Amino acid sequence: MSDVDEMELDEEHAAAKDVAFSSEQKGKKLSKANLPVSAGDTLPWVEKYRPDTLSDVSGHEDILTTINKFVQTNRLPHLLFYGPPGTGKTSTILALARHIYGAHNIRQQVLELNASDDRGIEVVREQIKTFASTKQIFGASTKTDGQLGSFKLIILDEADAMTSTAQNALRRIMEKYTANTRFCIIANYTHKLNAALLSRCTRFRFSPLPIDALRKRVDHVIDTEKVKITPSAVDALLQLSRGDMRRSLNVLQACYASSTPLDDEGRPDPAVEREDITETHIYDCIAAPHPEDVQIILKTLLSSDITTSLRTIIDIKTKKGLALADLLSSLSDELERLEVPKQTRILWMEGLAEVEWRVGSGGSEGIQTGALAGAVRKGVAVMKNGRLDINPFEHLIH
CATH class of the missing domain: 3.40.50.300 (P-loop containing nucleotide triphosphate hydrolases)
Structure with missing residues (x-):
């Protein structure tokens, strides 16, 4: 077929190609x-x-x-x-x-x-x-x-x-x-x-965005989309976003979609009023540990023995479907707020950092959960004794 024939063919079927698919628009x-x-x-x-x-x-x-x-x-x-x-x-x-x-x-x-x-x-x-x-x-x-x-x-x-x-x-x-x-x-x-x-x-x-900058944009989206959300949920959303605007908007949209009422056929029902997005919805959407669970784990680690602490952590992880990496992040934030001696804080920071590195390198969740409990309990023991802990294997070296 000649070039002229091809040109005439394109003109003849131009009206039939009003809709162009992505495969037809190469490049x-x-x-x-x-x-x-x-x-x-x-x-x-x-x-x-x-x-x-x-x-x-x-x-x-x-x-x-x-x-x-x-x-x-x-x-x-x-x-x-x-x-x-x-x-x-x-x-x-x-x-x-x-x-x-x-x-x-x-x-x-x-x-x-x-x-x-x-x-x-x-x-x-x-x-x-x-x-x-x-x-x-x-x-x-x-x-x-x-x-x-x-x-x-x-x-x-x-x-x-x-x-x-x-x-x-x-x-x-x-x-x-x-x-x-x-x-x-x-x-x-x-x-x-x-x-x-x-x-x-x-x-x-471009450093992580401060909470005030996040709040300004998130409030604009909430007002425009008429999202029903509690103030505590907004605070939790901004805190968990950790300076990431994309994450905050994605989580907000996911919670907004999950709060949409559906009829018997599974379609959005505009006649039913949407429920408010609460702090629990935010934590469930991100799959982050709830503050109540973190407080229970922290209280157990600081006051109970290693066996009880380990059982509590494993029980909460299993019931709530939590990952050890998320638990490490939340627990470290709570430990930083405690007024403790420098030696204890150093042991906690060193221990949690080591556990996080091992988890990121593919270490066993079960073993590293025990390492987490051991690191916190070790810092508590040093705080009670008022001195740096002695290497338990020191007598084997000498």
Whole structure:
């Protein structure tokens, strides 16, 4: 079949191809910056309430002030955002892109790649180099103040997953096309990035969000979605999120969905009023130990013998389906609040850290549960004796 025949065939069936499936759109990825408006009602709250402007970003006011200075003076450098997940790295750069280019031009001016998938040398040589080496002629920016927005922006999310070869190729592209393109590299761990790549970027560390910043955004979502939740549940949600905005919104949406009343056929029943989300719902959703259970375990460890303490921990773990890693985290927070001698605190910190490392390395839950009880009881024994514990195997050494 000739090229002309193929062209006529495409025109003839153009009306039948109004609906395009993902398999038919090869190479055309739908990034977070290009989500359709019609998907707003079905999106997870993490994406639905992603900040649109820099003023909507919660926390990190010092970073936002510095970035605004760069934009105002038209001196935006290559950027490196790093820090724990859910602290606003991707949201900040997407809000910055909308501020520079406007919502209409962001697709032409911004290339967003997730390096967890696009991590090889081929992506750097083909997609990134092609995008960086071409210049946009029409509609470069909605701004009217000179050169602002005349450059393109390439966002590399999860860049610490890129191969070493790809990182070496990327640093040369960053140098060669600086006049036309700016790069924003987003990573969780900087030690996995090439040192030469780090030296070409201005670094900003996104620390875990403070509770006040979390509360500001969570309260906005609660008011908008009309979520019925108790104040104690909100406090528990913010505390358990540990500075992760993504986690707090995901847990809130999960609890909201579980509180939806259903009819006999399993469909949402709008006639029945939703029940309030309580502190218990939050702890059950996260599968974190309840404060009452932690207090029972702590009281037993401090006042009972090792056998009773171990039985209590195993019993609560079995009935509530708790993991030792979660129990370690909650128990360490309670032990830190106690006023004890320095020697006891050192033994507790050292013992719990050792148990956590063993659990993370694949150690047996049962054995490490006994090690946890032994570490706490050892600190209690030292506190009662008023001296450092003696090595029980010292007589065997001599």
